[in-house]
Amino acid sequence: MATVNLADARRIIEAAEARAAEIGQPMNIAVVDAGGNLVAHVRMDGAWTGSVDISVNKAWTSRAFDIPTKDLGANSQPGQQFYGIHASNHGRVMIFAGGIPLRRGDEVVGAVGVSGGTGEQDQTVAEAGAGAL
Amino acid sequence: MATVNLADARRIIEAAEARAAEIGQPMNIAVVDAGGNLVAHVRMDGAWTGSVDISVNKAWTSRAFDIPTKDLGANSQPGQQFYGIHASNHGRVMIFAGGIPLRRGDEVVGAVGVSGGTGEQDQTVAEAGAGAL
Amino acid sequence: MATVNLADARRIIEAAEARAAEIGQPMNIAVVDAGGNLVAHVRMDGAWTGSVDISVNKAWTSRAFDIPTKDLGANSQPGQQFYGIHASNHGRVMIFAGGIPLRRGDEVVGAVGVSGGTGEQDQTVAEAGAGAL
């Protein structure tokens, strides 16, 4: 299967870090490969320690379901079709913004997950990372 | 990073216990250091045993995200930006009142977590504890 | 059921701390009640953070099986009758020295757990604590 490698992950993280610095919010940034397994993670100085797990699992979730976590979240609110999905997979499913699949052409080759700010901040930093693939 | 020590934790717990006695509600009270690791815990006679874990994890959550759990809870309701965060970090994220970061100047040096009563009761006892740092 | 209370736990912890100071080894000290539920815990300044969990669970184990963890450990080595017991109870069973049941007459009313040094150090500090009941 086509997949991101460590060099890709570092390029993605570098772009995400630059965007985080730009908006003045330290972040946790994680990249997983096509198998959903972690390739690289960084916690910027001052970023929340509780967001280590969340950044890794936003990336995992985005690849596990090939969907941005923001969109999965919209489908997972009370009354929606995927409500309750966050109880599955031993607590790995994150249903709020900041996780984005990484694509080459039609193929999902990994995902990036960002956590450390508001949903909007996490999302813009994740987008900057995904844009660097 | 600056952190609370055991003497600080005991002073905080003493103040929290005094407030709990004042309102007539036995409580679990926990203090974590700057790294999120437990420094001290007490369960007052008659306090709920199910609140041992909750008090420790309210303290952990407040330090992990540098925020009172009451405020995190407001952001974690259905439809809000952090809805679903309680599924992360292996069940350690508590999203109701009673956890408060401990600050020295601008720096978060630990957190206190209280559990054993209503949200309002837990909050006032945690505030009394935090005020004693 | 007869059980230790918070005042008992504090007296036990105070005696254990004094012994830890005497031997110059900072410790985690935990006391559980007759129900196996945590009553109080302290981590002395400089004690290992990995021993928070161990101290609490040594105490839990000693009450869960009404036996010192040192003795349980002797029965839990490869080839012995309880080998494998550490895999039970979701990782709470500790099978090395430092946990001691607390007795009043014939009745077990709780337990103390100590972690932070060698097995011998943990044991002597736990004994000092148990002696203060």
Next chain:
Amino acid sequence: MATVNLADARRIIEAAEARAAEIGQPMNIAVVDAGGNLVAHVRMDGAWTGSVDISVNKAWTSRAFDIPTKDLGANSQPGQQFYGIHASNHGRVMIFAGGIPLRRGDEVVGAVGVSGGTGEQDQTVAEAGAGAL
């Protein structure tokens, strides 16, 4: 408490990667701070995915007990004083070579964990990382 930051972690990882390349064995390399929380992780291309967790937890273990995991392992064999410690802390305690505390003077400021090869290979790569602090 003094702690490593992201720049430190990257320097440590770079040195560890260089050693891993030298011995021709791709590795997972992780660095935690003084609180035991992850600062950065990389999985070199071709390294085992099962070693992501192990590298992070070797680092965590080395800081949690301020000891190389190789030495902890020697004390945790059947019949030894810490036998059974691997059941504690929810499966985070790693008792084989590859985790090393990071020191500045007398103070432990974090730890590095390496996993992906033999015990000997993990150890030499971790040592190279630790040497770069």
